[in-house]
Amino acid sequence: MNQEMTKSQCGDCKVCGKCGTLDCPEGRTCYTILVYSENVAGILNQITTVFTRRQVNIESLNVCASSTPGVHKYTITCFCTEEMVIMLTKQIEKKIDVLQAHYFTDEEIFILECSLIKVSTSQMLKDSEIGRIVRRHGARIVEVNPTYSIIEKKGLTEEIVSLFQQLDERGAVLQFVRSGRIVVTKSPVEQLDRYLEERESQRLK
């Protein structure tokens, strides 16, 4: 699957696995919302209530420190209309300790996810196709013991979902976990830096 295809164009997420949901709502787009906040307690709760109140499911969520000291970065994906994602973004940005919130389509960002798949070692040895699937997907086997093996796969959502689905069809999967999406923007402009500079100059005024 190529990355340029949007959810609504492909129409059937069970096949392409783009954005990683196994239950793709039709007619809605996968948006990634990036939120930067001060590092204070309780922000996550405030952000999630913005979604809950409007009946939008969060598909994935990643929270980590950003490259700016004291600033936390939230990477959130969800399916909704553009109208809704605009409202979500504005309502999130309205929270006092949130510095910025922006939304992106997949074309505007570099995306990475990682996953771990635990499979039965005996089945893997019996079924040579499992090894071929792993190689075709460029995944790595990071642990092998007599009971189980662990496969690690980094990449785009649809690559990971494709790997999982193919292994799952062979009945090999014991456990599967996929991380939240992490992204960096393709834009040459670093909006957070610009915002912080602007605010710093306003503070000094």
Add this chain to the structure above:
Amino acid sequence: MDNELISGAEALMRALENEGVDTLFGYPGGNIMPSYDALYDHKTTLNHILVRHEQAAVHAAQGYARVSGKVGCVIVTSGPGAMNTITGLADAMIDSTPIVVICGQVGAAMLGTDAFQEVDTISVSQPITKWAYQIRHADDVATAVSRAFYIARSGRPGPVVLDFTKNAQTSMTEYHPQKVDFIRSYKPTPSPFREDIERAALLINSSVKPFVLVGQGVELGDAREELRAFLEKAQIPAGCTFLGLSALPSDHPLNMGMLGMHGNLGPNVMTNQCDLLIAVGMRFDDRVTGNLKTYAKQAKIIHFDIDPSEINKNVKVDLAVVGDCKHTLAEVTRLMEKTTHQAWVDGFKPYADREDVKVIQPAIHPTEGPLLMGEVVRRVSEATQDKGILVTDVGQNQMFGCRYFRFTQGRSVVTSGGCGTMGFGLPAAVGATFGAPDRTVCLFVGDGGLQMTIQELGTIMEQRAPVKIVLLNNNFLGNVRQWQYMFFRKRYSFTPMVNPDYEKIAQAYDIPCRTVTERGQLDAAIQEMIDTEGPFLLQCAVKEEDNVLPMTPPGANVDEMLLEVK
């Protein structure tokens, strides 16, 4: 004074004084006791009003804030005390009322242990506050309080909660006054773009039928003068929302009346006839717009608002002027051509005349039949020379109050707009008497709403708070009954109400009372109420099954107002 160690509770008192707080509405309890102990030494500067229920403390603070323009302040205990403030917080949030609620909390070491009177107040209040913060260290008090007041009053105002753990109240700290007026992540007043101002002026200058929607933002932004100058320069007619009613004098020739479901006919109909709709500090509530699919589709729309998240939220607009309307209105006015729209303004008159004959005159000057709410409201307004403050509860009393009270001064409406909180009226009126002690505070309340917070008669008794309580008693939950009549085949499911003897209740609370059952008694009784110093309860036995009209049925088009109910 350097290095003087004081308790966190004492630091709170000094920080409140530093913010200019003069009045606190509150109720003590276990986990806020150290602060109440500190308050005992500050009684001369911090006037504490002991309410009879924490919900009333918040509504009183709202009333105080609305009429004074200052931040209302509440102090209550943890757990049930804090939870009883929730309704008021939600009300203040949706109606953009600046209040700070300080509530006690168990000691930090006991947080999360299900300790006595421990509730996770922050998590509960976060969705309905502008900011909610837990103070866990005495050293944090000065900054947290200053930040709280800054957030509550700046930009689009709103409620703030400070959850004050017991250990933070009792432990010692040095107090240094703080003045927070900058938060990196918070831009309360966005700067408008020059081109938006210019485009707004251009659109207005080329409009033949412009119409302005005046919201509470004009009052909150202290922009009444700027609004008048704006309207008068190009002679643009305007309609006001509930909360914006006193932003423009009722008798101003360009004031075409109230917007919304029970507003005036002209402004609602003309919303769908204008060629330019200019919304100022209002949020296109569904009670104002009716059916969004047909709302002002013929017009270009400009939205002046301080809150960017309001833009395109309910109604898609052609141009947003984001910023403080005191500034943006003045800037746009400067670029506007001095002109008139006489034919357009005159076009409102037939609607006003029609409504006057069909609805208004029968409501305020009936000659027979039982007493009507409309006539009571208008007589009371006249008795204050239209200088009174209107406080209403929620329901028919509110609709008739807002329709027939008249305004000559700003900050004269205290009503629960977005939340529609029954029980709001009585405590809010108490607060209003403290926020505007020189003005006459007139409360219109139904028999349902009065009983929701009737315990506040105790506060009124103790404080001799001069609330002129006008009880519009129809032995019904009138507004719900009206809807049952119109939309539920007259099935009056639990809306008839058996009432107590309010005269006896007033007597028990030592509040002078008069009951009016006949039209002929009304004027004298109102005069007696106005002339009586302190509180007064005027009970009016009004028509039991009266309907508020006109009415845009829920979901109907804004210009489809009913003038009568079949």
